[in-house]
Amino acid sequence: MRQYIHQLSKWPSFSWDYEALLSTLGRVRNLQGQLKGQMINLGFNLKDEANLETTTLDILKSSEIEGEFLNPEQVRSSVARHLGLEISGLVPSDRNVDGVVEMLLDATIQHKKPLNKERLFNWHSSLFPAGRSGTHKIVVGNWRDDATGPMQVVSGAMGKEKVHFETPAAPALENEMVKFLTWFNSEDHLDPVLKAGISHFWFVTIHPFDDGNGRIARAIADMQLSRADDSTQRFYSMSAQRKVERKQYYDILEKTQKGDLDIIDWLVWFINCLMSA
Numbered sequence: 001m002r003q004y005i006h007q008l009s010k011w012p013s014f015s016w017d018y019e020a021l022l023s024t025l026g027r028v029r030n031l032q033g034q035l036k037g038q039m040i041n042l043g044f045n046l047k048d049e050a051n052l053e054t055t056t057l058d059i060l061k062s063s064e065i066e067g068e069f070l071n072p073e074q075v076r077s078s079v080a081r082h083l084g085l086e087i088s089g090l091v092p093s094d095r096n097v098d099g100v101v102e103m104l105l106d107a108t109i110q111h112k113k114p115l116n117k118e119r120l121f122n123w124h125s126s127l128f129p130a131g132r133s134g135t136h137k138i139v140v141g142n143w144r145d146d147a148t149g150p151m152q153v154v155s156g157a158m159g160k161e162k163v164h165f166e167t168p169a170a171p172a173l174e175n176e177m178v179k180f181l182t183w184f185n186s187e188d189h190l191d192p193v194l195k196a197g198i199s200h201f202w203f204v205t206i207h208p209f210d211d212g213n214g215r216i217a218r219a220i221a222d223m224q225l226s227r228a229d230d231s232t233q234r235f236y237s238m239s240a241q242r243k244v245e246r247k248q249y250y251d252i253l254e255k256t257q258k259g260d261l262d263i264i265d266w267l268v269w270f271i272n273c274l275m276s277a
Helices: 018-041 044-065 072-083 095-109 117-127 170-185 192-206 213-229 238-244 246-257 264-276
Strands: 152-155 162-166
Touching (some): 018 213, 044 213, 044 238, 072 095, 117 170, 152 246, 192 264
Antiparallel strands (some): 152 162
16 A cells, blocks of 8 residues: 555656746745845955855754754854854864764855765765764665664654654665656756755655755755855755744645655745745
8 A cells, every 4th residue: 555655656757836836936036136136245254254154054953953953153163164264263163063064065065066876975974974873873875774674754752753754665775866866967947946845855755864864955955056046155044944844844744745746735835935044
């Protein structure tokens, strides 16, 4: 009995009513243009400061969504060092913080480079330099092997977890990721904001790693949004808005996972979240 979207015979041939999204996409494009115009009018130093604060916020909130609370001063200092910014009050940052920073900056600054398996493995290794998630040893820099059982996406406190969906099994991951990466790197006429929304949903559905899938999915979406903005600098944080809408995120994710290949409800949520950000 079919339970989830990735078990459909035509997966991953997504569909949506493009006409129904035109108005909202137009408003997003207008806001992006306004923000870009405002940033152009700022001086060089103020733009760097805005980019520093937004990137710091994005990293903090992306980790908080997963229940991991990083030291804000360490994150800010690591971002500043990686961007080559000379600011006062920098503090040392540990390897875990530096790894998260390196992943996001590689996604946004190097957004024009193709996304491939090796790059994803490097991102994953950066997130888990000690080879552990908390106290648990995990597969790092490679696809998960499901050694402890099927991968389930859950939310909620320990003992009160809610299962939202079950992901494709480990033997299918190589083929699933080949299809995803081929699509992501392809030149197409798809609106780049829509592509960001689809890429986030598609990657989260596959959930190819033992841990860190949410953060990598958000980095992939940010990479695509950097392409949409044609900018290596970030002046808004999708992760901060997703943190605010965490419950709605899991609700629409679960609903779409259990539906058909029409993902318009997910795309509407994603675009509205972007607009709020």
